Amino acid sequence: MDLDFSGLIRESDRVVCGQATAEPVTLTEALVTQAGHLPAFRMMVGPIFSDTFSAACAPNISFQSYGVIGNARRLAKAGRLDVIPSNYSAFCADFASRRHRADVVLVQLAESGDGRLSASLSNDYVIDAARGARIVIAEINPDAPWTFGAEWPADAPIHLRVAARRPPVELPPAPLDDVSRKIASHAASLIADGSTLQFGVGRIPDAILSSLSHARNLGIHSGLINDAVVDLIERGAVTNAEKGIDAGITVTNQVIGTKRLYRFVHENKAVSVRLTSYTHGQNVLARINRLVAINSALQVGLDGSVNSETLNGVAIGAIGGQLDFVRGANASPGGRAIIALPATASDGTSRIVANVETVTTPRADVDAIVTEWGVAELRGCGLAERARRMIAIAAPGHRDALSAQLRAAH
Template identity: 35%
Template sequence: MLRDRVTKRSVQWSDLLRSGERIFIGSNASTPSAMIDHLIANAGPLRDIEVCHLLCLPENRWAYQENSKLFKVNSFFLSGATRDAVAEGRADYTPCFLSEIPRLFNEGVLPLDAALIMVSPPDEYGYCSLGVSVDINIAAVRSARLVIAQINPKMPRSNGHSFIHLEQIDAIFEAEQELPTIPSVELDQVTEQIGQYVSLLVKDGSTLQLGIGKIPDAVLRYLGNHRDLGVHSEMISDGVIELMKKNVINNRKKTFHRGKTITTFVIGSRKLYDFVDGNPHIEFYPSEHVNSPVNIARNDNMVSINSAIEVDVTGQVVADSIGYRFYSGIGGQVDFIRGAALSKNGIPIIALPSTTRDGQISKIVAKLTEGSGVVTSRGDVHYVVTEYGIAYLRGKSIRERALELIRIAHPKFRQQLLESVRKHYWVPEYQEQTPTNVPELGALDIKPMTFDGEEMYLRPLYPADERKLQEFFYSHNKETLLMRYNHTVTELSREKSCNLVSVDQQKDLALCLIKRIDDGEQIEGVGRYYFNRQDNSCEVAFVVKESQRGKGMAKALLNEMINIAKSRRLSKMQAYVRPDNRPMLKVFEHYGFQQRLDGDVDEIYLVLEL
């Protein structure tokens, strides 16, 4: 029964609403479905009511064709029924950052005549909780002329800024209703691989923003060995439960809302809803607070993880549309990408599979699909992750971005992408090689390593490393250049550097040791071998920065190259070293290289039989 809160009398919907008014419907798992069903069944003469809302679960009956005379839909985030209605021209989609939607209500851009929400029963002080979805619900409550609430005993009582008093409610509809749940999804190999790559970017003490779906679940699965993580996220899902119980997520290192997991809504299982019920360690705040880029940036080491529908080779991100068909919404992606970018040591990430589910269409594209809109600009993107690796775009030129993104595209599309970007002279002709991986390094193509307490990682040289390799070369002193090349080399041109990083890693080998600096990368050591088909051998060489010597980096590079050469069944490894280069000779001798006579007094010829 719908009743007036003050008089307790039964009222009709036509007593509360008028045709042509604008109403708001509560978000996500807090959609007051029982009350909406009652409205549809008892609308009487009401017509043309505009409905504004975010994602609503489990279904949006007001968007069905049969209810088109009663409701006109204007959604900020699309799902099944609203997606179809917009595609058919029966509904509208209004793109807006989640952090700014409350201002549309508060400033009268979209004034609300009524807010239809779902709350918990009141406590002894008369306060109801907005439960699992505070987000823009609280802004709607504060700005609407009328507040009509479904009181649901199944709604958890969440902590934070989630409470409204009975006096703020004009009419009540009491109905018990199970909250909609999201079934757990079995992770596939592609998603697992993405999760592992993203986890490599998360350092101990980071604060996380995670969405819902397979990729966030995969990331959380690979964070079990991390320490002192925090959460500041527009939403959380089931994956945080075990990490909070294991003390992996404890929020101790957060620099904003220290000690608390901060969110604005949750979607998941009943277990998750029970977990947040009265939990003092989780606090819910309005979206204008949680999603404010300024507030997000107050967390040092902020890691933002968002997905996309497609990304072009310049870094433009499409996230709310497939061609001309609007699919979802802007949501909080831009809020958190920008907030993480502003954070001290922040890491904004776009993570997506390299292809569509059937593997027939690349999600890394030379140009955006006609009709698609850019949600996150190329200037905002720092990291893009697929199952083929991590592309770092910040501060990169268009050429470097294209090479980085082609590297993490599906291998069957890489040559096609390279040919496409060449047409616009984004990548020069002398950049010959499309990227190849080194399977012997493992599924991730990356190996974390520690030298003298300093964290680095071993990976192949990539085509986009051309500038980093130049910087590495010019960091050497004359003695290093003489020892490495047996004569004093004075320059490394862009063309030559491109040639050195354009390696067919299935035949030759070029590895580097990388150190992260601020939000970028720096080469600290390089090892490579060149394959000799005539006798199934290879010639090997390596060089390490002067400042890093004596830490075991040269041995690590050579050891890895020996293991790879053995796995590829090469017959032997060869090296030529100056007689006065004792440190390099000692490294080769450590791994069993034997000196052989070849008649050249300027160099010592070394061989390792495999």
């Protein structure tokens, strides 16, 4: 029987639930189903990869997030998602400082044979949220992997426990296409043996990882890991031997993939699911050898400014950990910060633009921009040279217009 939320949810409560594949679906589905009979409350969500939340959810639920990722786009398109523009590291830290308040926390946990609990697939903000919450409800999922680094701490209370009725959410890899393969080929030229990788969700990061099976002694220190990481480890490309810290250990904040990945990380001491303060912390990232940050964008300006958040004034992306890792890679000995994106949007417009509408990563922090047309090395370049290099990696059909816009601006 589903948990009855009557009496548990109060007027104007902020309900925080696990994000991405760590969403406690048994609990969130029950809450959404019962919402029409509950007082008005606010739901704090992260990336959504389930079908739990839709624009048809009860109108007394208001939604808030640090970005528009996955199925959160449905809520944003319906005007039901309030976005907090924040670096992921700062967003998580704000729960620890109580800047963000949590009244009710819903979390998915794994339990070991001897009763130890683990946050399993994500070691993000829910633990700090739980420490200050009025009520914490844990969904114990026997199919969730028990992961090291994400052990549930004794000072984070659990008031109610329920049994999961379905396995964890999965996110299969997207099929690769010619554009992503071309981008991957260019990006791979910037990744030397012994590099430590950070990457996000999507076709382009997957393509880049799949192009690195020939590499040697790669390391992983990332906001997430996916199924492609298992391939690299099994092929011997990832050894984590030259990272400078955490030798032999793949470090991540979230585990986002399929059952294959979940089986791989289960009770695997060579994988550590660490707190955001460690995975995204500048003092940690600066100690890693040859950290290569691989991130994506909606637009890049001719001056190198990166927009990963909005198009035409509408939020369709996120700051996420992009700036955390760009700056971390710039501080890392031998590090590289790569922004990879298709040169052309699905509607045929150029994603290389004269000026971006929102600046996610400032031009002062940018290193290399990669499209299917090549690499623009921007670090140390003046504005005129940056514009020339950016136009060179735009789609050929847009280069004349960009050059004309540049001349008009001067």
